[in-house]
Amino acid sequence: MTTTHESTDAPEERLTATGSSLVAGEEVRGDAGELRAVDPSTGEPVGPVFALVGTDVVERATRAAADAFPVYRDLEPAARAAFLRRAADEVEAVGDEVVRLAGLETGLPAGRLAGELGRTVGQLRLFADVVEQGDHLRARLDTAQPDRTPLPRPDLRLVHVPVGPVAVFGASNFPLAFSVAGGDTAAALAAGCPVVVKAHGAHPATSELVGRAVARAVAAEGLPGGVFSLLFGPGTEVGQALVADPRITSVGFTGSRSGGRALMAAAAARPVPIPVHAEMSAVNPVVVLEPALGDPGALARDYVASLTLGAGQFCTSPGVLLLPAGPAGDAFAAAAAAAVREAVGQPMLTRGIREARERGAEALVGLADVEEVAGGSAGEGPNAPGPQLLTTTATAFTTRPELQEEVFGAVSLLVRYRGAAELVEAVTALQGQLTATLHAGAADAQGEDGAALVARVVPLLQERAGRVLFDGWPTGVEVSPAMVHGGPWPATSDGRTTSVGTLAIDRFLRPVCYQSAPQSVLPPSLHDDNPWGLVRRVDGVLRLPEVRS
């Protein structure tokens, strides 16, 4: 039987996970099974037993979200920004314990998790600024032309409005920044959408503490509880029910391609289909041109450092590197192999992820024309396989899509190409990617051929990726106005949005036009006197209320 308690949240209790879901501010313990986190460094259970909820609780959460929507949608920007900042403060206030629990549940090092906490609260505060800035509203006014012939023009005013309650799925690999109060949650809340989070089972106590912090911010700002709920459910049942729920209007997901496809199918099969923003898989190709191999050893060490960072558990881990045949490329490959052999595995997030990584690497190695170049040694505990470096030919890579399968973990494939034509073919064969990187060295300056190759390759990379990098490494994703963490299929379900950076707010907005509306019914964003001080297009002309940022 599902039981519900008022969340007490006395100061000392804020640091103790109870194993409950949170529905509109209330702690709910379901009877749909139990879950305990596992410390991946030991394989031992850790933290409280979570009493999982069933589909009945999904409906309670979405009803509360739908009820909260009209109030939350119509908040003044200052009030919504204050709530986002309060949520950041509340998460930060329990930050030390969150980082400690996340370390136990994920095996990630404390320094990395402290950085991720900073990014998570920083992202909430950045979205607060976005809300106050109001660019995302994209307000446009076409004034009435009553005397126009043959027909008068009515007064038309466009603004972007939130779509409604959003379902967010926590990711395994960023227990903070892509989870309960992560990018999708922050973007949806900033847009004006209540959020129902389906927690990832790999870090439940971390999720609960963060979720309760957000719920405290909801309460402290006097908002309806349904603005935020957090559900712990068994297997895929609760997630599927959440996506199928008629009150949910959009979905944010970071995870596997099979998981993303399943949610897309569920969303498309609804009587009212909805968009799924799924960030799924990428091999993040790095293209190295001959002129970039001036110091092949140093470049190779940077590559292996990017590859092994966080046990390779980044969406942007460089899974493929296109390397010239010949002596300079050979020197790079040898140096990379040496660096991989010296590397020691770090614990992966879960046994399931470690097993999938081993299966994926075995499948790649088992393919014709793929060879293992080097392997590192396993780290401590049951879940810390050593990194692996594989190699293949450009011809094989170009003709066989199975060589582009992502292996989530520190496994990378060196693709050796002979000359510009083979490189261009291999790049042309690339599927959609989150990132694509070019190391061109001074190719541009080295005569017509080098410049022509760069001019040929960059547009091909741009067509295939959400972010194109130069002379760097794809791991590390800045949270800022100009970031794009997206890209064509299969990197995401739809390359028209980003899941990192302030542009992510667009996912959860839609345009509405008011025609001949009296001021009294218009939202303040469209009032004649522009009370929110927005930059607006009026009759096609950009109007600034004053010099402002």
Add this chain to the structure above:
Amino acid sequence: MTTTHESTDAPEERLTATGSSLVAGEEVRGDAGELRAVDPSTGEPVGPVFALVGTDVVERATRAAADAFPVYRDLEPAARAAFLRRAADEVEAVGDEVVRLAGLETGLPAGRLAGELGRTVGQLRLFADVVEQGDHLRARLDTAQPDRTPLPRPDLRLVHVPVGPVAVFGASNFPLAFSVAGGDTAAALAAGCPVVVKAHGAHPATSELVGRAVARAVAAEGLPGGVFSLLFGPGTEVGQALVADPRITSVGFTGSRSGGRALMAAAAARPVPIPVHAEMSAVNPVVVLEPALGDPGALARDYVASLTLGAGQFCTSPGVLLLPAGPAGDAFAAAAAAAVREAVGQPMLTRGIREARERGAEALVGLADVEEVAGGSAGEGPNAPGPQLLTTTATAFTTRPELQEEVFGAVSLLVRYRGAAELVEAVTALQGQLTATLHAGAADAQGEDGAALVARVVPLLQERAGRVLFDGWPTGVEVSPAMVHGGPWPATSDGRTTSVGTLAIDRFLRPVCYQSAPQSVLPPSLHDDNPWGLVRRVDGVLRLPEVRS
């Protein structure tokens, strides 16, 4: 056997339809069957025999589009704008004959078609302005912070880029403004996407003349022929093949819900799923409050005029009107009935559309609690049924979604409500709409109850529609910056975009971020010196190159 000819397009031949498809500037006659247009006012065939093409020609067109994409994508704004203006000029140059042929093929009156021609060329020119203005690029620059701790920030620059070749399906009811060179085509071309149009079979000669005008503009501006192709194909085979083609990256469609759903399913089933922008069906509810019934006769006549305009063949035709019970509502209903009885049917676009309208009206009338109030007389010819006015109760409407089925044509349902509670329930039950209209009269001023009802109803309408109108009628869609012709399902496949107005360009764009890119590989939109004079966000601050529109 499919045959191909260079298009000669000598001046006198520009006015004669040949019955050919156009693939990248070449006339192609296929062997996949034949098509002739029918004059709906007589039921007689009219114009040349069209030699339909098969899926082999689809692939030729999409290959040409993919080949043209890199060139067309990278055009300077001035060049792309010049092409759009040239296309407008070329269409306008054959405008008289286009209007004549469209009249024969659609039965629509010459005045209406001349207006639609003006809208079509005006829309191309408006998008030329949009291209030059560059708002849609939404350029953002985050400058490098090499000394930031703990990690330096790289230089990040975001711009929106075209998605790639787009498939556009011509609509039956706007043979010019929503067809070959209509809104979707103009928006896609403005975004930088080559277009392959699948012509609507109801107005083939019109389509061919317009298509050849666009192709002449492509040639005149020295662009690759693949920027534009126009296909005449049998049944749904060519359309399905076009959506399934791996080179197509997005789809624009205006038509029936079943047609839209079929394309959505085909797009989702691809190895690489793509978005379908389908504008499908709506009943465009009009809510009349008691205080708006000061002159019920005049209001009713305006309603019937909107309903019968163009034989009701508008996506925005008012198919449902929510009317208070009681004497004022009765007076409105009686006046509307009288106006409908006086109205004479106009020819519908095709026999199929007329038959579907009759089936739809019969189905509605056959439902319990639905009664026919009045019918007009049939017009001349076989396809001109008289308009019909039906009525039902708010209770029936609220509880039975089948009463919300769109009947494409001049058929409307008066929904009588008793008091505010019944009205709110009926409005809450409304599905997604292109438009929703409120006639509130002086309700706002008539005490708390009136103001409260307006405050309650307007947000409900906004949640359910792309455009909310006050004291007007939904037919008539302005092409302007602030227009939204979209809305939640089932009005469209995805309410996050519009198919009319300049914001439609967003459909065909996606964001890309360049990280640490040298100036030489950046698009000019992101160069330090801002050569295109764009409004850009730089480190979060809005930068204007000068005072500009």
